[in-house]
Amino acid sequence: MSGYSIEELLAVTVSRELRHGELGFIGLGTGGRAFALVVGVPSVAIALAHRRGVDFTAQYGVAFEPDIEHSPHCFEDRNLLRWPMAGQIPVEMALDGFKRGLMDIGFISGAQIDRYGNLNSVAIGAYTKPDVRLVGAIAQPDHAANAARTLIMIPHGRRVFVEKVDYRSAMGFGDGPGHRERLGLIGGGPAKVFTDLAVLDFEHESKEMRVVSLHPGVSRHRVEQETGFSLLWPDNVPQTQTPTDEELRWIREEIDPARAFLTGRIF
């Protein structure tokens, strides 16, 4: 089973981050490419982790532990109401879970990201009269402030990876080391960033973004070209581990046979 899509590679890579006993929160907010990244990739990653015997709990907003393999084709209420799941939680209580520090992982994205993992999904340009008004912060700040760690899925590009986000809608490491601690944020901040080119993390001391691995066929030069700030590079950069045949078979035959999650074909 040679050949795989970038979304399949990301799903497999993210699944290796998920640990036994953890709880992750997935928002059902959006569609298209963003849906594939922040709903599709984590969903498939969780279903893969389950197949490796990892007890990972998925909470999709108010939906507690739904059957990922039987997700609706369309997230209108009446389909969600028929989606087999362990329970529905009133949404204010679901979001209180963040404030209480119950969430181990938040899966988030944004239109801009900077070296400290701060995100922007509110406005490009000046806030009060922006060049582009985006959808708003949604639950991104709740994930970013409170989850034990966040995993960020975001497309690589110079307009996305910027020196400074135009509007900080979600706290990464803020202005740098110590900022989260000074504010008393209960979450640990961004752990890893997954793009179409690479996997990145944040260096422990400086909190600056660092390359962890490059996807097969991607050069250092290309990543530098597509990043609007200087990244930290380890001496040796490994290649991102590719999906196994078994993982690809699980994805294509069992988890997402209609390719709905990983192509974002939902309404």
Place this chain on the structure above:
Amino acid sequence: MLNDSAPRRVTSASEAISGIPDGASVAIGGHTLRRHPMALVREVIRQRKRRLHLLGWNNAIDMDMLVGAGVADVIETSYVGMGPLGLARNLRRAVEAGRVKTIDHSESTGIDMFRATALGVDFLPNGTPLGTDLMTFNDGLVEVVSPFTGRRYAAVRGVRPDFALIHAHMADEYGNVQLDEANWMDNSVDVYIARSARQVIVSVEQIVSSDHIRSHPLRTVLPRRVVSAVVHAPFGAHPCCCDARYGYDQDELRYYYEASKSPQKFEKYLQSRVFNIEDHWGYLDRVGVVQLLEAATRAIAHTEGEPR
């Protein structure tokens, strides 16, 4: 009901909405493209209200339509987008032109601004927005320190909207409002929105007898004491979905999204869907029974192997 002197609350949308003055603050129930009070929203536009301050916690076609119709000066929420379709184009144009002011929230602070008032306090502590530009530009988020632990929070200011517009499943003539047991809990915030407001206008799919309400009291989400007016509006959330009652009208949502591409097209949309129609019943005629029944009865496909 033995207490027969209880006031009757059922009225027309036109009558209920006529009480909203220009410049009022109006909170809107619903979430993304779920159960927004669209019949009431269209009546607000039909009556050409101006300078409204709109509040919600997660909004979509409701706020985009009101902004596109020139009804609002200020929007206060965590999200205005068209879900799977993309950005809210009317809102985008208005904000980029500086015509509409935005007061941004996270989902939890957007909920807490209503919940504070509903709980009888003037703010709720929430650490979520610390360090973000939500704090920079929203003066309803102010840093405070716990007197007990020294922990830092944002105080989320409680809001007291002049009106709340909510859509629900049924009510009796006294204004006791109920939801079906099958309701998607993203809309559990509607109760807090209603309980934060001075006046609450609720549209419902059905008016039912008081006996029916009283024999299923667990389903009551808003008792009559917190409800000012009830409007009978079947398909009142259309083209949004409404729990088990009906799904998205995807054709209508796409028609709207296409119309929102330019102010000229959108004006035509408003003429055809709002202004040249007397009321919600005329709107239902305009959309057409076939399209409405399609949204209500389209086969539900949710198992593996079917196109999603």
